[in-house]
Amino acid sequence: MTGLLRAAALHVAYGDVRVLDGIDLAIARGEFVALIGPNGAGKTTLLHAIAGIAPLCDGDIDIDGHDLANSPRAAKQAIGLAIDPPSLPALLTGRECLALFAGARGLPAIPAATLTLGETFSLTPVLDRRIDSYSLGMRQKLGILLGLLGEPPLLLLDEPFNGLDPRSALAFKSHLAALVARGDAGVLLATHSLDVAERHATRVVLLMDGRVRHTWNAAELVAMRQHPERSLEDAMAEAYEG
Amino acid sequence: MTGSWHPAIRADWLVLRRTGAGAFLRMIAAPVLLSGCCAALACGDFHDGYGWCLAAGALLALGGSYVIAHRRLLDATERWRFGWCGALPAARGATTSTLLLASVAALVVSLAFITVLLFAVSVSAPHHADFVYAVAGIDLALVVGTVAAVMRVFHSGVLARSHQADGVGEPLLALAWLNDARLPHLLDWQRRAALVRWRRGGSPVMVGIVLGVVPIGAPMAQVAGLVLLVLAWSWLAVVMRASADAFAAAVRLLAAVPWDVRSARLASLRYPLIAVSCALVCVAAGTALLRHGGIALAWVACAAVVSARPFVRLARATRSVDPRA
Numbered sequence: 414m415t416g417l418l419r420a421a422a423l424h425v426a427y428g429d430v431r432v433l434d435g436i437d438l439a440i441a442r443g444e445f446v447a448l449i450g451p452n453g454a455g456k457t458t459l460l461h462a463i464a465g466i467a468p469l470c471d472g473d474i475d476i477d478g479h480d481l482a483n484s485p486r487a488a489k490q491a492i493g494l495a496i497d498p499p500s501l502p503a504l505l506t507g508r509e510c511l512a513l514f515a516g517a518r519g520l521p522a523i524p525a526a527t528l529t530l531g532e533t534f535s536l537t538p539v540l541d542r543r544i545d546s547y548s549l550g551m552r553q554k555l556g557i558l559l560g561l562l563g564e565p566p567l568l569l570l571d572e573p574f575n576g577l578d579p580r581s582a583l584a585f586k587s588h589l590a591a592l593v594a595r596g597d598a599g600v601l602l603a604t605h606s607l608d609v610a611e612r613h614a615t616r617v618v619l620l621m622d623g624r625v626r627h628t629w630n631a632a633e634l635v636a637m638r639q640h641p642e643r644s645l646e647d648a649m650a651e652a653y654e655g
Numbered sequence: 656m657t658g659s660w661h662p663a664i665r666a667d668w669l670v671l672r673r674t675g676a677g678a679f680l681r682m683i684a685a686p687v688l689l690s691g692c693c694a695a696l697a698c699g700d701f702h703d704g705y706g707w708c709l710a711a712g713a714l715l716a717l718g719g720s721y722v723i724a725h726r727r728l729l730d731a732t733e734r735w736r737f738g739w740c741g742a743l744p745a746a747r748g749a750t751t752s753t754l755l756l757a758s759v760a761a762l763v764v765s766l767a768f769i770t771v772l773l774f775a776v777s778v779s780a781p782h783h784a785d786f787v788y789a790v791a792g793i794d795l796a797l798v799v800g801t802v803a804a805v806m807r808v809f810h811s812g813v814l815a816r817s818h819q820a821d822g823v824g825e826p827l828l829a830l831a832w833l834n835d836a837r838l839p840h841l842l843d844w845q846r847r848a849a850l851v852r853w854r855r856g857g858s859p860v861m862v863g864i865v866l867g868v869v870p871i872g873a874p875m876a877q878v879a880g881l882v883l884l885v886l887a888w889s890w891l892a893v894v895m896r897a898s899a900d901a902f903a904a905a906v907r908l909l910a911a912v913p914w915d916v917r918s919a920r921l922a923s924l925r926y927p928l929i930a931v932s933c934a935l936v937c938v939a940a941g942t943a944l945l946r947h948g949g950i951a952l953a954w955v956a957c958a959a960v961v962s963a964r965p966f967v968r969l970a971r972a973t974r975s976v977d978p979r980a
Contacts, residue, residue, distance in 0.1 A: 466910040486913045490913045502904060504847040517919075519915075
């Protein structure tokens with residue numbers, strides 16, 4: 414596995430409130446890292462800091478060999494951040510929004526792989542409708558497509574399963590698993606769905622008060638899957654108390 | 656929930672208090688400017704006895720109060736019904752009653768302000784006695800304009816639907832090549848945002864105001880020329896503000912994407928520059944109809960005033976993206 418993300422000593426604060434307090438995190442291609450933790454732990458801020466949209470007070474981020482502070486454009490070529498549904502432009506259609514992102518990424522058109530994933534999500538029939546007519550699930554699917562557009566190797570996903578119907582959620586999990594298995598991408602998923610983290614992640618990181626409280630590696634997660642009496646939920650509860 | 660006030664008005668009040676004097680000044684700027692323009696027109700009667708100046712002031716008050724009240728009511732309605740406070744447990748009819756009371760309060764303050772202003776500018780003028788007619792005409796126009804806006808908002812079913820969809824359609828003349836391939840559909844975004852904003856501002860009233868201030872007996876060609884100039888100016892002002900807002904939203908949306916900042920800036924200017932070109936064609940036609948070349952220069956000066964801030968915002972929007980990108 415080759416290094417894709419290396420974040421060292423990340424500090425982020427909003428005014429007097431420290432949100433990230435010395436986070437170290439590394440992700441390689443072929444890794445599926447799930448970020449779990451209570452509300453306000455700093456999961457979303459960590460994703461935004463790695464994507465270059467949350468200002469760092471201190472720390473270094475290196476993405477696919479490019480320093481985010483010194484070469485943001487090169488570093489961001491390797492990032493795919495799924496867009497939060499409320500941030501989508503209501504006045505554009507889904508297809509126009511995809512074309513906007515494709516153009517911004519320097520692509521001549523919407524990639525066929527993106528349209529194929531849209532077909533899998535059953536989003537194709539509504540792609541020519543304005544986004545303000547979309548349901549939450551449709552917006553979530555479009556936000557995912559925008560994050561995966563251009564097949565960037567580092568995928569940053571913040572609760573992407575919210576609002577997805579079970580069929581689309583399954584298709585998306587399979588898609589992510591295939592990308593990771595092929596070693597094409599590394600995934601950083603912020604989620605409260607412990608079952609997703611337990612079943613699909615190769616590493617789970619518990620974030621609390623802006624710090625990494627505990628990490629479960631692949632062997633520990635395999636052990637949890639093999640023993641029904643052990644679960645990530647219980648392990649997390651123990652880590653909370655510890 | 657037993658109160659007849661919509662709970663969002665308390666949140667709006669807290670936001671206004673915490674954002675300080677700037678937000679308050681932005682809130683009162685348009686009504687104060689309107690009052691100032693009406694008083695300035697009324698001075699033509701107080702000092703020189705031009706009765707038509709009072710009529711022009713009253714028409715301006717009518718149109719201006721309609722435009723301001725219509726837009727603010729639509730904004731508040733949309734925010735209260737479809738924004739974060741849309742699910743608050745408001746009493747039945749609270750939105751309507753609160754907006755009505757807020758409109759009445761704003762109207763009373765405006766009437767008091769314009770009355771004091773008219774008294775101040777007329778007190779030492781030769782035709783001081785016309786103060787009564789000025790107050791009666793302009794105050795009545797303010798009332799009629801506000802009532803018309805309230806009736807339009809509450810009787811056209813807008814309280815039951817979202818306005819984002821208003822005015823969003825395909826252009827009459829679709830020119831795909833106008834879109835910048837580096838940021839496709841940014842131009843469509845800016846155009847649709849401008850159209851939504853234009854329709855919210857009560858644009859048909861602008862025509863009425865222009866026609867109203869034209870002296871009786873003026874040649875039709877001059878009337879048409881004046882209408883063209885004023886419409887081009889007000890349309891350009893709307894387009895510039897909407898374009899800057901849409902581009903700022905695009906910058907936020909694409910914050911994690913490796914786009915080229917210089918290309919983005921150029922792409923963001925396409926629609927505003929097309930709008931300026933179209934407006935200049937209207938100005939050329941208007942100037943030809945008026946047969947007064949100097950008025951084009953005045954128009955350019957007025958256009959520069961309304962375009963300066965949006966242009967600065969367009970240039971600054973990409974500042975959040977690292978310049979080394």
